[in-house]
Amino acid sequence: MSADTTVPKQGHRLVLVTGPSGAGRSTAINVLEDIGYEVIDNLPLSILPRLLEGPVLDRPLALGLDVRNRDFGVTRLITLIDGLRGDTEHPAEVLYLDCDADVLVRRYSETRRRHPLAPAESAAEGVMRERDLLVPIRSRADILIDTSRMTPHQLRAEIERWFAEGHDADMAISLQSFSYKRGVPHGVDMVMDVRFLANPYWEESLRGLNGQSEEVQEYVRKDPRYDAFFAKTLDLILMLLPAYRDEGKKHLAIAFGCTGGQHRSVTLVELFAKALADHGWPVSIRHREMERRQGDNKLGNSV
Incomplete structure (x- = not known):
């Protein structure tokens, strides 16, 4: 993946992909890359203004954003989302991957990974802390996909249904x-x-x-x-x-x-x-x- 400082032309999609850790954001990012999006994951929010000032790109762009971003902040991200909604040159939409708390805890237990918001505590504490933190972001979602009962294959199909260019004639x-x-x-x-x-x-x-x-x-x-x-x-x-x-x-x-x-x-x-x-x-x-x-x-x- 290349982090080229380019942006989509007017009318091309700019998708902000976010959601709680473990809900499938990485899978969604990979699918978007596979279907032709320029993908930049975990981009520091402070760099985004410079990215938007760069040369245009002839394909859609997807940005992966979550609590692991170096300068992640809910207020900063809300300001970014609200600002882009009125930007005709960079029309943005928010894809929010969500998941039930108990499923997230189980996923962390199965992979034995530490939660980024609770590295020295239980995964359950990190999950609840992050879900609470992201409430105002979730309310701004343009497309919300609940992955609680989805397999990776089903999530891929859902992402393709929403975002694949020319994937289907129907909207x-x-x-x-x-x-x-x-x-x-x-x-x-x-x-x-x-x-x-x-x-x-x-x-x-x-x-x-x-x-x-x-x-x-x-x-x-x-x-x-x-x-x-x-x-x-x-x-x-x-x-x-x-x-x-x-x-x-x-x-x-x-x-x-x-x-x-x-x-x-x-x-x-x-x-x-x-x-x-x-x-x-x-x-x-x-x-x-x-x-x-x-x-x-x-x-x-x-x-």
Whole structure:
């Protein structure tokens, strides 16, 4: 691998690859290199401005960033990500490789490696320390891949699906649910506000459930405005997808928001994902607030 101080031309992908140690970042970097990316791993963040001022490169660039970087800092990385989002010359996206804490601990136990944030302590302490540290970075992910139940082969296929130039004629679609209380997700292309639909939260029997349950989905679908909204929105998305693909877009992120990010938005993501998959589009799902709650519960259980 050559650390040539070059950057992609306008319109070429600049991918920042990060995530907790042991989640598959190195595998992702290797796959990106195999499919034609210029890859620079563990680049000190202080050098990045000079890298971006260098001569252009005629292929996409991937940067591997994690806590092992010499001058890694969450605030510094957040500033970098937020700054690049508005840079038309170097449009960047964040690929975040995540993994359940217990799986990370098991991986460290199997390899007998020391965790970089706990060299003299248990791997479990390092894992929890790093996951907590990276929360604000994770929330800025454009593409989030959970490797907890993935083999290296499956991870390779997933990376290729998202990033391989010319790998597939079809564009990959990411559907995300979120709560407006926590703000609109970073890096999404389209946002749908579904707070006008009937809210299952006010039904006591449904309050503790989420939009992945049939009961909640049935409740939302009974709203008299649901059928027209779903049909017209699906028609709009299906009309736009080929146009975006023909313009060279490799993935499209669509977010559905409601008040709490648990019932209506989750329902719409689940149902739209099925509809788009039935039309032959590759779709991934992310439920931001449910992920937050699961992370908080795991952190609380470990204390």
